[in-house]
Amino acid sequence: MGQTQSILEKNCLTYPLQQSVFTGIGGLGIGFGIAFSNGSHGSLLRKLILKNGVLYGVLGYTFFGSKCVISKLRHKDDYWSDGAAASVMGLALGLRAKSPVRVVAFPTALFVTFTFLSKLYREEFEILFLNHRARREKRQIDGFFDWPSKDPFKDHMERIKANEADNSK
Structure with a gap:
């Protein structure tokens, strides 16, 4: 595939x-x-x-x-597109309900909900639905499993060793 x-x-x-x-x-x-x-x-x-x-x-x-x-x-597909599409869907639901309050409430609620959920889970859904080869390629390109190039504890450990060396003299 x-x-x-x-x-x-x-x-x-x-x-x-x-x-x-x-x-x-x-x-x-x-x-x-x-x-x-x-x-x-x-x-x-x-x-x-x-x-x-x-x-x-x-x-x-x-x-x-x-x-x-x-x-x-x-010209881009992001979480704002999901929210806008959800508000169009909410407008259709509100018109179906034949209530002016729902015509306003449904698009607003669905826009907020879909935008929030899409922003939280978009990357996870994209990775979930890719096949194995595409996942491997995505991980290699994006640096999915790359460790930081600099060790954040290296400077701290050098100071500890220097203090221990000074204390042992």
């Missing part, structure tokens, strides 16, 4: 569609869990499962599509 492409190199029509399939499948699972916990049967069960699957698929397409477009407009 080759190294994964950057979002800047991907097509902004097919990439969100591919990701929305995965989020839609996750939504089907969540819908099944909700319907199962409610004790739903028959057509109500199918309705809850499909409703969640479609909702998560559309939200996934909205998030990944807007992230792709925003990243290409900015």
Whole structure:
């Protein structure tokens, strides 16, 4: 397997569609869990499962599509792109809820949450989803396991040895 492409190199029509399939499948699972916990049967069960699957698929397409477009407009993919895409997704959720308060609250809350989490975990997620060869190359390029070139305790140890030598005289 080759190294994964950057979002800047991907097509902004097919990439969100591919990701929305995965989020839609996750939504089907969540819908099944909700319907199962409610004790739903028959057509109500199918309705809850499909409703969640479609909702998560559309939200996934909205998030990944807007992230792709925003990243290409900015010419970089960083945590601000994730936050802006999350606010677009929050706007879609707020409009779906048909409440002016939610139209303002959802984008704001999702922007703050996604920006914060993306800033914290972006490097870990990038390394996690790379294959073995790409990880090894990334570690060699970035100096992932390089020790500091200067020993921080060397000067301190020399002073201790000099003091011990003076005290022994």
